[in-house]
Amino acid sequence: MKTFNQHLLESSSLKTFRDIWSKMPQDLKKIVYDLKKQPQSKLHHPEGNVLKHTIYVTRRALKTGDVDLALAAIFHDIGKGSTAGVHPKTGNITHWGHERDSSELVKKYSKWIESMGGDSENVLYIVSQHMRMKVFKDMRPKKQEKFKQHKLFGKLKQFSDKIDTGGR
Secondary structure (H helix, E strand, O other), X not given: OOOHHHHHHHHOOOOOHHHHHHOOOHHHHHHHHHHHHOOOOOOOOOOOOHHHHHHHXXXXXXXXXXXXHHHHHHHOOOOHHHHOEEOOOOOOEEOOOHHHHXXXXXXXXXXXXXXXOOOHHHHHHHHHHOOHHHHHXXXXXXXXXXXXXXXXXXXXXXXXXXXXXOOO
C-alpha cells in the first residue's frame, strides 16, 4: 500500500535531481551548489565531493517514490558546507555536527518543502537522525528499542541502509 507522500511524488513532476533543483529558491540552490567545493572521506564517499554524493543519494531516494525521502536526501548533508574541517588527531576531513546545521536549513526552508509536497517534520526527523543510524548497532539494546518506537524509524532505516550510501 502506497503512502500519501508516495502518491504525491508519483503524480508530481519530481523524477530527477534536476526536477527538484529547478524548483529550489535561488539562495538554496547556491548552498547546494557550493557543496561541490566540499571534499569528503574517500573511504565513506568514493564518489567524491558532497554535491556528487547528494545527487546520487537523491536519485536513489526518488526511486522509492517517497517525496519525504527525496527531500531528506537534498538536505541530509547540506550542513557539511558550514562544518568542514580537519580532524586535529587524524588529519582527515571531518564535518562533525553537520546534521545540526542541515536540520536548521530544513527548518528555514520548511515552507518550500511543504510546497514540494513533503512533510517538513518528517524531513527534519530523517535529516537530524541520519547520523545516529550509523552507530545504531553500537547502541545499548534499551536505547535501540526506544529509537525503534518512533513512528518514522522504518523510513529512517530505509534512508540509512539503502539510500544514504557511498558511491553510485
